[in-house]
Structure formats: structure tokens, C-alpha cells
Amino acid sequence: MLLANHSSLILECGTDEAGRGCLAGPVTAAAVILPENFSNTVLNDSKQLSEKKRMLLKPIIEEQALSFGVAHVFEEEIDEINILNASILAMHHSIDKLSKTPEFIIVDGNRFKLYKNIPHETIIKGDGKYLSIAAASVLAKTHRDLYMDKIHQEFPMYNWKQNKGYPTKEHRAAIKKYGITKYHRKSFRLLPDQFKLDL
Numbered sequence: 001m002l003l004a005n006h007s008s009l010i011l012e013c014g015t016d017e018a019g020r021g022c023l024a025g026p027v028t029a030a031a032v033i034l035p036e037n038f039s040n041t042v043l044n045d046s047k048q049l050s051e052k053k054r055m056l057l058k059p060i061i062e063e064q065a066l067s068f069g070v071a072h073v074f075e076e077e078i079d080e081i082n083i084l085n086a087s088i089l090a091m092h093h094s095i096d097k098l099s100k101t102p103e104f105i106i107v108d109g110n111r112f113k114l115y116k117n118i119p120h121e122t123i124i125k126g127d128g129k130y131l132s133i134a135a136a137s138v139l140a141k142t143h144r145d146l147y148m149d150k151i152h153q154e155f156p157m158y159n160w161k162q163n164k165g166y167p168t169k170e171h172r173a174a175i176k177k178y179g180i181t182k183y184h185r186k187s188f189r190l191l192p193d194q195f196k197l198d199l
Contacts (some may be wrong), residue, residue, distance in 0.1 A: 013102040014132025022165035024131040026072035029090035045127035046137040069097025093174035
């Protein structure tokens with residue numbers, strides 16, 4: 001499916017997040033303003049792309065975007081304000097980092113909070129429909145993956161290089177065996193109910 005530009009009449013940014021369902025690490029968001037004539041036949045929702053394709057797209061998006069911003073919201077804040085609020089906050093922070101102020105914001109998903117009185121639209125599965133949201137999804141995912149690769153060096157037993165903090169069987173088995181780290185989200189159900197974890 002070929003993705004479209006949402007609107008070429010106004011300066012519009014797309015925003016998306018990655019890592020919402022993870023047990024460890026930040027939730028990461030990106031905001032991207034693409035030029036009106038931007039097109040790319042590979043670009044799609046980051047979940048539909050291989051890691052190799054995402055990493056190839058990352059520099060293309062960063063070079064060709066009129067502006068982009070990426071922001072992490074870390075575990076402590078996720079535990080404090082909950083993952084939905086943290087995801088929206090990460091998106092707001094990523095928009096803060098844009099060098100141009102957008103006139104309109106399109107958001108992947110169905111939840112967002114007003115940002116500086118700029119009109120916005122939430123679009124379910126927007127990352128598979130519009131180029132700027134797809135670009136934001138790729139930047140959010142690649143920047144977060146690189147961060148998880150970095151903290152993997154500190155705690156290799158959880159294999160974050162592979163699972164990126166998602167609740168895989170292997171990740172949960174490592175939590176059961178080694179306990180939790182400073183990077184784990186304590187407000188999340190880190191283990192299924194049959195395993196009790198002393199926090």
C-alpha cells in the first residue's frame with residue numbers, strides 16, 4: 001500500500017511512539033515534518049518493516065525531513081504518570097524539538113492531549129496511512145532500539161539487544177532468575193501472576 005501525504009497546504013507534523021508495551025526502557029516518540037514532495041516506496045508502519053529496512057530509512061528521513069524531533073520518557077516517569085500519559089508526553093517533547101512550529105499535528109492512535117493550542121487529529125493505524133506518521137514511527141523505533149542496545153551492554157542477561165525490553169518468554173525468565181534492574185518499569189506486571197516478584 002502506498003502511503004499518502006495528509007495535507008500539503010499547511011506545515012504539518014506526524015507523531016508516533018515506540019515501546020509502549022515494553023517491561024523495560026523508555027517510551028520513545030518522534031515527530032516529523034516532511035517536505036510536500038517527499039515520497040519513499042519502502043516507508044511504512046515501522047512494525048511492518050525489518051530492522052534492516054528501518055535502519056536504512058532512518059538517515060533518509062533525518063536528511064530529507066524539513067524537521068524532526070525524538071524524545072524518550074524514562075521508567076521512573078512512566079511509573080509515576082502511567083504509560084498512556086508518558087506516551088503522550090514523549091510525543092509532546094518530540095514536537096518541542098522541532099525547529100519549525102507545526103500548524104497541524106497528526107497522531108498515530110486514538111489518544112492525544114492538546115499541544116500549545118495547535119489543532120490535531122488522531123488517526124487509528126495512521127502509521128500505515130500517512131507518510132509523516134510512518135516516518136515518525138521509524139525514527140521512534142530505531143532511536144529506542146539503539147538505546148536498548150546500549151543498555152544491553154550493562155545487563156546482557158536480559159538480552160535487550162534482541163527483545164528490546166518487550167515481554168518475551170526469555171525476558172520474563174531472566175526477570176524471574178535475576179530480579180529487576182533500574183531500567184524495569186515497576187508499575188508493569190513484570191511476571192505472570194503465578195510468579196510473585198518482591199519489588
